[in-house]
Amino acid sequence: MKIAYDNQIFNLQKYGGISRYYTELASQLYDKSIDTKIFAGLHRNEYIKKYDASFVIGKQITYLPKTASIFLNTNNVLADSYFNIKRPDIVHRTYYNNKNKLKKSINVITVYDMIHELFPDDFSAKDNTADLKSITIKQADHVICISESTKKDLLKIYDIPESNVSVTYLGYHSLRNIKSNFIEDGNIDNLDRPFLLFVGHRGGYKNFLKFLKAVSISKRLVKDFDIVAFGGGKFSLDEKRYISELGFHEDQVKNIQGGDDILSILYSKATLFVYPSLYEGFGLPPLEAMDHGCPVICSNTSSIPEVVGNAALKFSPLDIEDMNCTMEKAIYDCSIRDNLVLAGLERTKNFSWEKCAANTLKVYRSIL
Incomplete structure (x- = not known):
């Protein structure tokens, strides 16, 4: 052949x-x-x-x-x-x-x-x-x-x-063994507070703004966590304005650019990876996060449930309350968090x- x-x-x-x-x-x-x-x-x-x-x-x-x-x-x-x-x-x-x-x-x-x-x-x-x-x-x-x-x-x-x-x-590629000293347009050394991680483009069906809104309605989440958006280009003026309108304090929502080396570090440090996309043909980031022992919550739409199986908590991406409750459950219930980490590591073996x-x-x- x-x-x-x-x-x-x-x-x-x-x-x-x-x-x-x-x-x-x-x-x-x-x-x-x-x-x-x-x-x-x-x-x-x-x-x-x-x-x-x-x-x-x-x-x-x-x-x-x-x-x-x-x-x-x-x-x-x-x-x-x-x-x-x-x-x-x-x-x-x-x-x-x-x-x-x-x-x-x-x-x-x-x-x-x-x-x-x-x-x-x-x-x-x-x-x-x-x-x-x-x-x-x-x-x-x-x-x-x-x-x-x-x-x-x-x-x-x-x-x-x-x-x-x-x-x-x-x-998918495991990013855990990637090593580099190169950092592009973003310093990860100032991540001194726990953070929630979003990866990739942010516009349209990627649903980034609803994710921000879902965090903002919880005083507990706002008090305890920063948000890191990796990739997708620097925040636009409209995004910066919306972040301010939601009440996040200065530098609480960070944008970091870089390659797989930086992404690997972020997956390892994040408290939770959130994948709120309305639609994906497959979606590799949840698997990458699981591979780093980072618990995952994600949308219950399109191909995403196929990829994550039972190794992630799921929410309706258009329901801000549902997204918020799912975040809090995955973060503040230690038994759920531990189960997500173990299930995620097992799930990656399928791909x-x-x-x-x-x-x-x-x-x-x-x-x-």
Whole structure:
């Protein structure tokens, strides 16, 4: 069996969850002596730069701008030309920017979520991801979804046979052994009070503002805890204004930027990880938190219950009172907290990149 992954996500992402997924998946198969190639062309990705030409075909261009569509289009043409000559059994498209269907190989695409379709108002009117995605899905011979929830949403929106859709869960990287002295735009040394942790982008369906509101209605939580929002860029003026209106004192709600090294430290120090998102295609942060022995509470929507199982307390993300009560229960009831920590460490054993690759390989073999 010959398997090939195209260039798209490696041209678009220097770092990122999707390019990490494909790097882990492809490298697992390659290490098992399966004929696997990534055709990356001129790329900007950090994850694949360490591999030699027997696995990754391409060259990293460190100054390649993120919006360099000319490079992406050129790479698309070169990749398709290579695939038409080499004729791999399966070509796995890594994103939605290539509109061409390869006739000499089986075309596979992974769908991560249906956020663009379900939350269109969270995106710019110029964002054409949903249109490109629609074309790619309809052209694909097989679609892989990263959760049963995503598969369910996909089949509701697109008229494609269920037999053409499979589910393979993601793996995840343990961050606990990462060591670095580099800190970007944020000093973690001044975290002298216990804190609640939020990770990632904060706008729209990520539901950060309701999380702040849920904390603010509890005098006990406000008295005992700071809030740390990791990543997602610096707070906007509107966010700062809202934080002040809720009554948090100066510097009680902190924004810290950085890499996985800093995130690992925050997971280890946090009293509680809160994941209030309205929708996720999978959601890795709860697993990362569990891996660090940090108790997790999360939304009871979309794929999130699939991922956390019984290892997290769940709440309705639109119900501020419910979110607040769940936070207090997880923090102030020691037996519940201890059980969450133990259950979380056990839950992470269900997800690995090795398992993800093995299940994906089963899908490939089933469609040949």
